[in-house]
Amino acid sequence: MTEELTFEKSHPSAPPPRLPEAGVEAAPRLPANLLRKRPPALPRLSEPEVMRHYSRLASLNYSISENFYPLGSCTMKYNPVANEQAARLPGFAELHPYQDPETIQGALELMWRLERALCEIAGVDRITLQPAAGAHGEWTALRMIQAYHLARGEERSEVIVPDAAHGTNPASAALCGFRVVEVKSAPDGRVDVGDLEAKLSNRVAALMLTNPNTLGLFERQILEVSEMVHATGAKLYYDGANLNALMGICRPGDMGFDAVHMNLHKTFTTPHGGGGPGSGPVGVKADLVPFLPRPTVERENGRFFLDSERPQSIGRVRSFYGNFGMLVRAFTYIQAMGGDGLTQASKDAVLAANYVRKRLEGVLDLPHEGPCMHEFVASARNLAPQGIKALDLAKGLLERGFYAPTVYFPLIVPEAVMVEPTETESKATLDAFAEAVKEIVELARTDPDELRAEPRSLPVGRLDEVRAARNPVLRWRPDGESD
Amino acid sequence: MAERYYTESHEWVQAEGDVATVGITDFAQSQLGDVVFLELPSVGRMLEAGDSFGVVESVKAASDLYSPVSGSVVEVNEALSDNPETVNRDPFGAGWLIKVRLNGDLGEGLLDEAGYKAVTEGQSH
Numbered sequence: 346m347t348e349e350l351t352f353e354k355s356h357p358s359a360p361p362p363r364l365p366e367a368g369v370e371a372a373p374r375l376p377a378n379l380l381r382k383r384p385p386a387l388p389r390l391s392e393p394e395v396m397r398h399y400s401r402l403a404s405l406n407y408s409i410s411e412n413f414y415p416l417g418s419c420t421m422k423y424n425p426v427a428n429e430q431a432a433r434l435p436g437f438a439e440l441h442p443y444q445d446p447e448t449i450q451g452a453l454e455l456m457w458r459l460e461r462a463l464c465e466i467a468g469v470d471r472i473t474l475q476p477a478a479g480a481h482g483e484w485t486a487l488r489m490i491q492a493y494h495l496a497r498g499e500e501r502s503e504v505i506v507p508d509a510a511h512g513t514n515p516a517s518a519a520l521c522g523f524r525v526v527e528v529k530s531a532p533d534g535r536v537d538v539g540d541l542e543a544k545l546s547n548r549v550a551a552l553m554l555t556n557p558n559t560l561g562l563f564e565r566q567i568l569e570v571s572e573m574v575h576a577t578g579a580k581l582y583y584d585g586a587n588l589n590a591l592m593g594i595c596r597p598g599d600m601g602f603d604a605v606h607m608n609l610h611k612t613f614t615t616p617h618g619g620g621g622p623g624s625g626p627v628g629v630k631a632d633l634v635p636f637l638p639r640p641t642v643e644r645e646n647g648r649f650f651l652d653s654e655r656p657q658s659i660g661r662v663r664s665f666y667g668n669f670g671m672l673v674r675a676f677t678y679i680q681a682m683g684g685d686g687l688t689q690a691s692k693d694a695v696l697a698a699n700y701v702r703k704r705l706e707g708v709l710d711l712p713h714e715g716p717c718m719h720e721f722v723a724s725a726r727n728l729a730p731q732g733i734k735a736l737d738l739a740k741g742l743l744e745r746g747f748y749a750p751t752v753y754f755p756l757i758v759p760e761a762v763m764v765e766p767t768e769t770e771s772k773a774t775l776d777a778f779a780e781a782v783k784e785i786v787e788l789a790r791t792d793p794d795e796l797r798a799e800p801r802s803l804p805v806g807r808l809d810e811v812r813a814a815r816n817p818v819l820r821w822r823p824d825g826e827s828d
Numbered sequence: 829m830a831e832r833y834y835t836e837s838h839e840w841v842q843a844e845g846d847v848a849t850v851g852i853t854d855f856a857q858s859q860l861g862d863v864v865f866l867e868l869p870s871v872g873r874m875l876e877a878g879d880s881f882g883v884v885e886s887v888k889a890a891s892d893l894y895s896p897v898s899g900s901v902v903e904v905n906e907a908l909s910d911n912p913e914t915v916n917r918d919p920f921g922a923g924w925l926i927k928v929r930l931n932g933d934l935g936e937g938l939l940d941e942a943g944y945k946a947v948t949e950g951q952s953h
Contacts, residue, residue, distance in 0.1 A: 512890075753888040759859070810887045814864035815912065 347804050348401050352821050355388035362387050386823055405804050407748060409617075413774050415701075417720045417751035417763025418511065418559060420589045420611035427681060428614060428674035437673050442665040446650050453649035456642045456666065459676040460626075466679075466687070467588075467605045468598020469628030473638045474672055475663040479586060482606035482625030483517035483553070488659045489629060489636040490551045490580045490604060491521055496636075496657065501550035501579070507536055509560060509755040511586055514553045523550060530757055534560040534713040536570060545577045555584035556600065557591075557718035559755040559763075561698065571601025580604060580633075585625075588612045589767070590695055590719035593688025603630045613675035624671035638662045693768035694719040697775060701766055704779035708786050712758055720765035722758050733789040735760040737796050740807065741785035744800035747778055832920070833896065833934060834944035840920065841896040843934055848897050851924040852884060852915065855948045860886040863912045868925060873901045875928060877935045882925070884915070893925065896938055903927040 390398070408414075414421035432438065436451055446453060460472045476482040487504065494501045504518035505526045515525040526544050531537040535558065545552075552574045556564045564570065574581050583602035589612045591597075597605045609624035610617040617623070629637065639658040640651035651666075682690065695718055702711065702721040709723035725735040739749035739762075751763040766775055788796045800806055832842045838856035841848050857863065865885040875881055875895040882893040904926050908914055915923040939947065 756889055756891075811862040811864060811913075814885075814887060 348398065348405065350821055351388040351390060351395070351398060352386075352823075354390060354394065354398065357389060359389040359391045359394070361389055412746055412748065413766075413770060413778055414748040415750050415764045415766050415778065416748060417561075417722070417765040418586060418754065419617060419751065420586070420608070420719075420765060420767060421617055421748075422589075422611065422614045422767050423769040424614055424616050424674075425678060425681070428677045431677040432670050432673045434673075437670070440669070447648075450649055452669065453642050453651070455676050456669075456672060457644055457649055459672055459679070460642065462676070462679045463607060463626055464628060466592055466596070467583075467585075467607060467628045468596030468600075468602075469605050470631045471634045471637060471641070472626050472628040473641070473662070473667075474624070474626045475638050475661070475667040476606070476625040476627060477663050477668055478623035479584075479606065479608045479611075479625045480513040480517055481623075481662070482608075482627045483513055483582075483584065484520055485625075485638060485659070485662045486582055486604035486606055486627045486629070487517055487521045487523070487551065488662075489627075489633050490582065491523075492636040492657065492659050493580070493633055494550055499547075499578070501548055503546075503548045504550055505541070505544055505552045505579075507554065507558065509534070509558055509757055510553060511555065511559060511584060514584060518553065528552075530558075530560075534558070534562045535564050535566065538566055538569065538573070541570065541573060545573060545579070547577055549574075549577060549579040551580045551582045551604075553582045553584055554602075555587050556597070557587045557720075559587075560713055560722050560758070561587075561717040561720040561763075561765075562713060563590075563718055567600045575601065582606075586611060587719065590691055592691040593684055594691055598628070598630065604628070604633060609671050609675040614678045615671040615674040622668045622671065624668045624675070626667075640666075690768045691719070694766075697766040697768060697770055698764070700772070701764055701775050701779055704776070705764075705782060708779075708783050709762060719767075720763060722755065723762045723764065724758055725760040725762055728786065728789045729760070731789045731793040733793050733796060735762050737789070737793075737799075738762060738782070738785055741788065741796055741799050742778075742781060743803060745781040745784070747781060831940070833938035833940060834947075835894060835896045835938065836947055837894045839894060839896050841934065841938065843897075843930065846930050847902060848899070848928050848930055848934065849924050850881075850896060850926050850928060851919055852893070853944070853948075854919045857916045857919045857923075860884065860891065861888050862886055863915045866908050866912050866915070866925070868904045868908070869901050871901050871904060875899060875901065877937075895928065897928055897930055897934055898932070899928040899930040901926050902929045 409421050409423060440449055440452055456474055463472050476485045502524055503526050504523040505528050506514045507528050507530060509530050518525050528544055529537045529540045556567055558564055571581055580603040581601055583597040583605040585605060585607040588607055605628040607626050609615045615624060635657040636659050638661055639655040640653040643650055643652045698719050698721055699716050702715055702717055705723055709725060710727045712724050725738050735752040739752050742749045753761055754763060755761060830843050832840050834840050838853045839850055840853050841850050863884060863886050867883040869881045875898060877895055877898045879895050880892040881895045884891050884893055905924050
């Protein structure tokens with residue numbers, strides 16, 4: 346079942362849409378060439394028809410609220426309902442960003458307390474809560490590092506990024522104007538320290554790392570890496586995408602990271618993806634603090650205020666104070682869990698990943714030695730003799746009611762299948778997932794054509810991704826209309 | 829026909845006189861899957877061997893393209909912008925990417941057929 350667009354459903358027996366009064370006076374005398382020749386062809390539907398349209402669309406959606414979502418590297422955590430209750434409290438939900446700070450003391454206190462909690466978790470001195478997503482956090486951190494070097498009279502033009510990195514790392518570095526230098530992974534899946542040594546120089550502004558890395562492996566030599574990087578005067582940046590493995594167990598700041606980004610929409614249970622928006626706070630050690638985006642939230646004599654008097658600040662990176670609703674949700678989660686609870690969450694996330702990994706031994710290829718951290722990367726290359734690819738495995742999982750793991754990432758593993766179960770899933774769910782993978786691998790051997798025809802029972806089958814990429818249709822047009 | 833040489837990053841190069849034609853290998857296109865977009869340099873761009881000269885994007889991934897040679901770009905395969913699938917269909921022929929007027933000889937460090945085969949055998953499934 347698919348759903349037609351409202352434009353396609355439109356019928357003349359329904360009244361035209363009733364638009365609210367604009368609330369402002371119409372602009373006087375717009376030039377004729379800017380005026381429409383005819384009224385816009387807005388869809389005409391009755392109110393129940395509109396309601397049913399969107400309810401049906403919602404029923405076609407797939408979300409963490411309905412089923413298992415092991416999308417590797419994305420930490421698709423359960424979003425607790427308590428978070429939503431807190432975010433809907435009128436004192437948070439009905440604020441206006443231009444309100445006098447004296448009238449929003451509770452909101453400022455929440456930001457102040459959230460900053461302290463995240464500092465404790467990440468091992469940093471101060472945090473900006475402004476960035477609106479993970480990549481935005483990366484960019485903000487690199488801008489601060491750039492400002493730090495410039496303030497010392499050093500123009501450093503390169504940023505080193507591992508070949509297993511999230512694609513956003515080189516993209517953020519390039520957007521900041523850095524030249525991206527790639528460092529290789531060693532055969533054990535960790536940063537090749539010899540190659541790093543060769544790439545380090547006084548041109549390097551920073552090394553960007555995620556730990557555990559995208560293969561789900563802890564970078565054991567992190568202290569040595571940190572020493573090497575700092576010896577050249579460069580800074581160490583932590584991509585917090587995989588922080589869910591470490592809460593309460595070890596801290597990026599203690600590993601030597603100077604700037605640490607965190608995704609509230611991953612590690613701290615705020616909605617991820619379409620349900621967002623995201624939030625990507627960045628923490629820094631003392632020598633980067635002067636460069637934090639302004640304003641910061643400060644406390645004096647028990648009152649909270651916004652401090653914009655920060656002469657070395659890189660400036661504002663987001664309108665107002667970031668995605669405040671997400672800050673309320675993350676703070677609620679941290680308070681509800683407490684330190685012990687967060688530590689247990691990370692331990693359970695690691696346990697769940699290792700359990701699934703163990704259950705898939707002999708089913709898929711496991712190119713790196715375990716144990717893993719909160720996620721692991723398998724390879725579907727063992728299905729190549731049947732002409733079956735990671736993509737076919739992913740489609741088979743959709744047919745069996747699961748969201749597919751991340752496929753074809755990281756790029757250094759052929760036919761990669763990246764699984765991140767997260768800590769809240771029951772053993773029964775993990776078992777059902779492992780059984781589904783086994784069933785698909787068996788089907789690949791006995792009837793690969795059947796597998797290639799899946800999914801069969803979903804609203805749509807195999808989409809023509811190539812045609813969609815080559816000839817994207819980005820908007821609906823009335824018959825006969827073109828650009 | 830001049831001999832074709834290869835890079836470890838899966839480009840090929842073939843020189844006729846002082847102009848070298850550059851593309852990606854059949855192995856590269858098979859690993860990438862269906863190519864949907866190519867970002868290629870402008871004519872006149874100066875390249876050093878090892879410089880990134882563009883991006884090839886498939887449904888699976890986007891990868892940088894690295895020049896096997898030093899010189900200036902004298903021609904770009906414009907036909908690919910409408911038909912990127914040509915890179916999949918005929919990577920060593922109609923799917924060529926750029927032509928470069930060489931600064932001197934082909935550099936050292938390029939692989940011959942046998943050397944490149946050894947590289948791909950190490951990486952294939």
